[in-house]
Structure formats: C-alpha cells, structure tokens
Amino acid sequence: MMVYVIGYLLAGIAVVFVSRWVSRVNPSFQDRLNAMRESARRHIEAELYPDGAPLYWALLRILGESVAFIISVLGWPLVAFGLIQRLKGKHIDHARGTADAQAEDKGELLREVTVEEVERIELVTAGGAPNLPFGWLNPVWLTFKEQLKPGDTLWQYRYVPYEGQPLDAWSHEAEGYAIKRNGVVVAKIFSHAG
Amino acid sequence: MTIQSSEILMYNGKKYLFRSYPLEVYFKLGGRRVPFMVDTTACWRGYVGTWAIDNGELRLIDISGHIAEEPTKNIASRAFKYHIDYDDPKLCRRATIDAIFPGHDGPIFAHWYSAPIEAIDAESRSVQLLAEVKRGRVVSLKTEPVGDQA
Numbered sequence: 001m002m003v004y005v006i007g008y009l010l011a012g013i014a015v016v017f018v019s020r021w022v023s024r025v026n027p028s029f030q031d032r033l034n035a036m037r038e039s040a041r042r043h044i045e046a047e048l049y050p051d052g053a054p055l056y057w058a059l060l061r062i063l064g065e066s067v068a069f070i071i072s073v074l075g076w077p078l079v080a081f082g083l084i085q086r087l088k089g090k091h092i093d094h095a096r097g098t099a100d101a102q103a104e105d106k107g108e109l110l111r112e113v114t115v116e117e118v119e120r121i122e123l124v125t126a127g128g129a130p131n132l133p134f135g136w137l138n139p140v141w142l143t144f145k146e147q148l149k150p151g152d153t154l155w156q157y158r159y160v161p162y163e164g165q166p167l168d169a170w171s172h173e174a175e176g177y178a179i180k181r182n183g184v185v186v187a188k189i190f191s192h193a194g
Numbered sequence: 195m196t197i198q199s200s201e202i203l204m205y206n207g208k209k210y211l212f213r214s215y216p217l218e219v220y221f222k223l224g225g226r227r228v229p230f231m232v233d234t235t236a237c238w239r240g241y242v243g244t245w246a247i248d249n250g251e252l253r254l255i256d257i258s259g260h261i262a263e264e265p266t267k268n269i270a271s272r273a274f275k276y277h278i279d280y281d282d283p284k285l286c287r288r289a290t291i292d293a294i295f296p297g298h299d300g301p302i303f304a305h306w307y308s309a310p311i312e313a314i315d316a317e318s319r320s321v322q323l324l325a326e327v328k329r330g331r332v333v334s335l336k337t338e339p340v341g342d343q344a
Contacts, residue, residue, distance in 0.1 A: 127251050129302070136220070136295060137223055140223065172308065175308075191329075192305065192328075194219055194310075
C-alpha cells in the first residue's frame, strides 16, 4: 500500500515539475498573465515596504506556494490532463497554421519568376544597406535559395491580411517569394512587410 | 494588458511616438534577433528604437535597452522578475545598433518595412504624423492636429 502512495506522490512531483518547465520554456498567454501579476505584486510590495518586506510576509508567501505545490502534487492527474490538453492544443494550432499558410499560398501566388529576376528586383542600393539582394536580409535569401531543387518553380507572392487571420500574421500587405514543388508551396520568404 | 512603450520617431527636429515596431518586423523576416532583457511588462520587446525620417527614408538611428550576456540569456525574456544589476557587464550590456546589424552603428535604412506609421507629437500630444512607408521609403507624409483627419 505504502509503495503505491509513494509512487503516486513521486509521479505527482514529476508531473508538476514537467508542467512548470513547459510553462517556463514555452509560456502561454496565461503564463504571461501570471508573470504580469507577479510583477504587479512585486511593485505593490516595493511600494508598501520600501525597506524590505517583513518576515511574516515572506512566510505567508512560502506557505501559499507550499500549499499550492502540495495540492498540485496530490491532484496531479488533473495537472497532467491540463498539460496534455495544452500540448494537444499547440499541435492543433500548428496544423491549423500550416493549413492556413497553404490556403494563403494558393490565392496569392502572383507570377513565376527566376532567381536572377528576384535578385535584380530585390537589390537594395540605397540608405547604406548592404548592396545585395534583400539588403540586410541577404543571409535569409541565401538560405531560402538553397532550398530550390530541380523542377521547383519560384513565384512572386503577396500576403493580404484577412479577417480572422492568426494573431501573429502580418498586419499589413506583405510581399515576397515562394517555392512551389509538386503544386505545393514548400518555402516562403518576404522582402518587405509590416 | 499593460500598454506597451512606444518607439520614437524624429522628424523635422521634432520627437514623435508611435506604436508600430519595424525592428520586430525585421526579426520576423529572419533578421538577427538578440536576447533583449525584458525589464518591464510595459515593454515586452525589451528595447525602444529611435527612428528618423531622413531624405524620404525611414532609418533606425538609435536603440535603448539591454542585451543579455551568457549568464542571463535564459531569463532575458522575464528579467523583470529578478533583481538584476544592469550595470554589471557580466550580466548584460547596453543595446547598440551594431549588435543587430554587425559592423554598423547606424543609421540603418529600414528597406524591409512597408506599413503606415501613425505617430503623435511627444511633447504637445496635439499633432499627429501620418506616413505611408513602402520598402523603407516614405511615399506619403502629413502632419496635422490630432482629431483633424479629413
């Protein structure tokens, strides 16, 4: 019996630490909110106690965090469920993002171009930027160009913002180029956006 | 959500503030991002860029903020949670244009940027500057009293 209890608690501790690690390396919107709350708490604490918080304040915090930790360890299946849902959600978002990107590509490929044409159009000659295609972003172009394989086609590409687009999408019209392979866009580069 | 600190735009000797972020666009396009120390939730990007419209071009002329050194790289995005001595060169250094565009101190022509800029006079807050930027070049620009949009 005791073995099962210890096993349960150890599993709980492991799940709680994994959950915290995920929050740290890949913070969600909620984690950012929590970070802001924590920041606000620190500011209030600094206002209230400019010479340092009293001991009972620190003890209260430690007590609060300990209770939260114990509850999380005891109820670790719930924490694990939340963690799985979160990771699943990320997977779904990623898949949705890929699908969106392909849908955008279908509608916004403007015309086929050659590498030489792109390098001529995108040559930055003003303002002290490197006198190279894509200027300061020339290394990005070189990496993009390396992805071209025999049989691929290069297309001028335009992104037009649309209602309900992902939050991290461009807010304004953006232009660039796409590599099309077997009818599918496999890589994109933008020369200017906003 | 905390209101984010503005970028600075210098035009005709006047200082304006605006809330679009050409450097963020640069990073998103694949430009070299450095680990800026986020020392306040009012500036998640960790820096404030100063831009100028000069000769019809949008140019980055200065940047303020701190860049994490090796010991603080992992906490740079949440540096506000820690008590960090920003003057300690082992922990971080002052942000410079050269850190993002190696070998150049500026001004940096923002050829990657195409978007409108809506800025407001930093002092009086009564004049706004509206500019349309295409590939870093200002294609139209006007200043007018706030609330006087025709």
